[in-house]
Amino acid sequence: MKLLTKGARDLPERQRTLRATMEWSHDLLEEGEKVLFARISVFVGGRTIEAIEAVCDAEGDLPMEALDGVESLVDKSLLRVEGIGGEPRFVMLETVNEYARVKLEESGEAEALRRLHAQYFFSLAEGESGTFKGGGRAEWFQLLEDEQDNFRAALSWSLESDEVEFGLRLAAALQPFWTRRGHYGEGRRWLEDVLEKQGPASAVARAEAQNAIGWLAQWQGDIERASNAAEEGLLLCKRAGIEASVTNHLRILVGFTAEMLAHDYKRANDLFEESLELSRKAGDKWTTAASLLHLGDVEDEQGNHAQAVELYEEAIALCRKSGYTVLLADILVNLGYTRLLQGDYERTTALCEEAIALYREQGYRYARIEFPVDNLGWAAWLRGDEEKAEVLYQESLMLCRELGNKLVAAESLQGLACVAGKRGEIERSARLFGAADSLFRARNISHLPAERALREPYLKAALAPSNRAAWGAGSTLTFEEAVEYALSGNQSSLPALPRLEQPSTRE
Template sequence: MGDRMQRAVREAGADSAVPEAFSFGSFRLHVGQRRLEKDGNPIQLGGRALDLLIALVERAGKVVGKNELLATVWRDVIVDEGSLRVQIAGLRKALGDGEAGARYLTTVSGQGYCFIGRLSHSHGQEQPPIGPTSEPSHNLPARPIRMIGRDQTVRDISAKLRSERFVTIVGPGGVGKTTVAVSAGHELLEEFAGAVRFLDFGALQDPALVANVVASTLGLLSQSGDPSDSLVNLLRHKRMLLILDCCEHVIETSAALAERLHAEAPQLHILATSRESLRVEGEHVHRLQPLSSPPDDASLTAVQALAFPAVQLFVERAATSGGRLAELSDADARLVGGICRRLDGIALAIELAASHASAGNIKDTVALLNDAFKFLGEEGQRAVLPRHQTLRATLDWSYKLLSEPERVVLRRVSVFAGTFTLEAARSVAGTDGADDGKVIAAVASLVAKSMLVASASGMSTRYRLLDTARAYALERLAVSTDADATARRHACYFLHLLQGIGNSSTTSPELNSFAAIADQFGNIRAALTWCFSERGDRATGIALAAAAMPFFLKLSVFAECQLWARRAIEQLETTNHGQKYDLDLHAALGLALLLTKGTTDDVHACLTRALRLAEEIGDVPSQLRLIERLHVFQMRTGNFTDALALARRGEAVASDHGDRIRLAHMRIALGVSWHLAGDTTLARSHVESALLQLPGSEGDVDDPLNYDYLSRARITLARILWLQGYPDQAIDTAQRAIADTMRIGHPVKLCMALLWAFSIFVWNSETENYEEYADRLILEASKHALGPYQTIGYGTKGVVLVAQGQVETGIALLRGALEVMHSHRYGSLADFRIALAQALATIGEEKEALDTIDLAIARVGHNKDLFCMPELLRAKAEVLLAASRPDLMQAERYLKESIDLARRQSALAMELVAATHLARLWLRQGRAAEARQLLAPTYVRFTEGFNSRALKAARELLDELSSQHPCSSTEARLAIRGSARSA
């Protein structure tokens, strides 16, 4: 939220007097008695927490500043914000805030807190809240089949996590930190209801991307800049376990993020692994000890040795490597014990040694290890910690024992950032097709020798190097002669993989979708990083960036989309590129900017350039996608004439090329355009025609971030239905469309649907129902840092608050939202300006109210979104009538104009609202007969919606008119029946 919006929230005025008791959800707060009940039973709250709750409830819907709360609750004591956060956290826990969909308190970053629950002054219950977006399943690596010597450690760490919430497992490389962390995650999986997320920082090269990696893993829309605020908003009310693995090489940024999340998300638990502690507030360190080894005892037996975890691991690993050491003999027990001691109980080192012990006898293994370790005392090793020396020497020894093909493959697969498939290994580690067999054999051998780890993933097997082994192999690759060639093959492999998505002949079935390769995000980023580095391949980088754009958009990682699109575009002039790359890069950049930055000049320039290129090369699908995006751009900026022209252009292109789905999309765009132009009949014809052509549920078509045209069509139809006098069908259609969009689970599409449906609920005076939607819009937009939608969300909340009588707060939010949206070049924003003008009129700000509505009328006249003009004319009449010296003549003129225009637009609902206001005015002037003649024929044209506020108000007014003139009541009833028959 921008500074102007923040000022608007802070400037919200004080509410009027409040009652002594409030009900929300299953709670009842008795202010005078200082008592909180849940389902009639008292809830024990501390005095400070109760004071906080009362202060927030009495100012419900208003952001209460931290300083104000501190002054209110701690009147005679000087405390810091930490005390406030602790009390708020306790209050949330007592209310079950965030559990089972319940939401009562929200935090406005940098400002204060706000009570957002539905309040009533009786025992009535809240309406069911909107269901939260379903959480994805956990992403933990597979649980280790057998973990030796760590069961109690896992139990201890799990217990400490429950009580302390923030634990870091510290230990040297290869000691087994990740294995323990993953096991603890599985141990706690049920307790956290599956909300456990694993983040591997081992392959991350840029520390600045730590927060972005966390954000994308948690499903946040990644954008340019630091997403830490969005992460806090997302996690503040969630009970979740985050496992941050391999923090040591990004320790500054990972430590800062972990500290902030721990402080500001009171239900979040964090388990980190690192070779050193993070050294931040709240962290509890668990130093992972090496596996215990037996003492140097000449009489050591096999039974005694196997009581030690280090020996157990050695024997088990040697046996699974296919060697002769299936059982440990007494003769070998002392030798194995000596190896484990020599390796300092480091699990990885023991596994490496055991894998080689299977190939010969134990005495040979001891001799080889002695040769490897005799170099540890040499200069250059003395500054290294002993256990790090041990692991390094073991890796050196293991590497030397590999065959040359195995060494080559190990070096080359170290280029992968994260997991990879066998197909990827063959493409990157081989030099030509004839090497396939050797690569496959080498991979299998490296798995057997503990240099690679294999795990099942869906229909395929994924391989990875442990963090320590990968660092070692990368060193070997860097000093080899094929480092750049390997990086180039790595980039080319992912270029071909991305280009082959959707073409089953070029990729394996299990990889034939962007979702299926989501775990390759790190590899694609690494490939792009190399391509645009000093030693990289710019031409391959441009092609790879263009191919990656749909992938980034599909995953909603808009920061990556913008970053790599810009880098590639900068290099277009220096390389021999094709126009298609230029087209794809500008199209994706324009869309990413439109969604995150709004209607800027950069967006229009990118989309316009891309459309020109699409026309030049005859790329019809791209033309239609870009016309759709430019249509949305023009709609948002209020250029409705240009938007209509674009929709007609798109319809012609789609029709000429026989693209049935895209033709339906263009007809929806035409329907939206005609609807906003005020032609409801033509608009409905286009939308209903399109709905007949669309499938029951749309897939991606060709666009990975295709607008949800099915929901857009349904909500547009709902708006038209309301205007034409079918309010029940309109509300039902809109609610079903929103529910369908929620099931899709995409925040941008949900924000679009909530925004587009907003007017229906406002027109129907259903702001109570829409309040939940407004809160959800704010939540989704703030969580994903969608600035334009967040601003609009606060505007919708302002409309809701005005309708609920919280006028000053609503005015502040509306003013702030309009100021920001005007700076972003949004259109007329008629709904917001109408609500603001009416609110200003109620508090006596007559001039500003008239200026506001006149500005809206002028903008609508200029932009040609004439559908809302009847409402604007009616609203101006209402402002004139609310003045200290009402201008009855002018008000009557505007109401008549509103009625006439609504009739021309076939907008029966707007005609009824304006007719009701004019009839009420005429009644005040003693013109009851004229009022009845005006209102009755309009009312009887309705066939539904008789419980809506507009129809109830009209019915009550007709009853009043009839009761005042009983002699004419029979005539009125006959007129109503006659009108009904003609209707």
């Protein structure tokens, strides 16, 4: 851009010609077009006509109709149209966009436009985030996918401008999108950044952000980080006297992590019961169903499978009646695992296949699907279908690698260890068990007796003194190395998974 703006006389002719061409094109614009041309550069990657009107003419001071100006800039090749067939998006070549940004800076409107841009995208995220509980609108999530660069720009602006409250609220509002699309890592990084930023912010905004990062960490299997976030968020709510939906969500997350990390079933049960009582009083059916789900988990982990099924079934009925599609799928997965422990492998398969169909229907490409796929692997294994189990475990691992979910990956590694053990590949089995054990230990997670029983007698063989070296070698593998080793077996029948997302400049 320096070549376009500084005009050094010793520049090569080609570069001076490019700058002159840009200036010539700009000089030919009418005054209203010049204003729009500069303002439109505040967007990153692309923009819709609705966004252009909302941001570039927020004060009604654009000297021309925004749509007329956009059409004129397209006619003059300063904008191009993409997305014909859906909602059109207007894109500038990066060289043109940078020149327009220079004009925006020269106009003195740059900071005001960046604020308007950030506020518009905040309203887009916050205005529809409530649809997540009811399943959400697939088109909304696709719109957010298309606008990722603009959301990143808005979050960057909040950090650079010390708009801490705004950054916390925007990042929290984006959590349902990051969850659904499997952008756990990016979401957590933004949330960590805004939470670390010093500045004035309300307790509820900080609690919402802690809740958001806690659930993202939980879905990645990072239970300790989820626990820290949940405890801090709930403490904020108590100190500030906040009793809102976020408080109940934090209660549930604290209870979940207490159950997972310490097997503190009493504390978990008390928190879930409190959440259930308060949500019923408030008429919050989604949190009521979520509380029932987690109460079922507590019963299940203590071996009270019949009681767990009753609680799951009550939650399922509420979700079906209220249209909570995603939560319904989550409960079906957990019920499927309970049925697995009860020996009803066919029912496990049916429940987990229904859950996958619901996730797919709601636009989930990867996220959450690793859970039912791993369950399906164990159902196939326990039915005696070794080959199908192997394929499912490997599919689960591929999903976990994309999502960074080390906890479910450890479960699938143990499944493949059982397959190897049955085939007489004892050293490979011990390596895989060792790799899985290392991941569990890193997450401070231990197996319940019922879960451990599923892995016998192959776990016992892998623990034999003669296999200590192989176990130890497996335990030193990194997550990526462990997955690569596990997938080095037969992959001929595995479907190829595309990469989850292209890394952003930030990543």
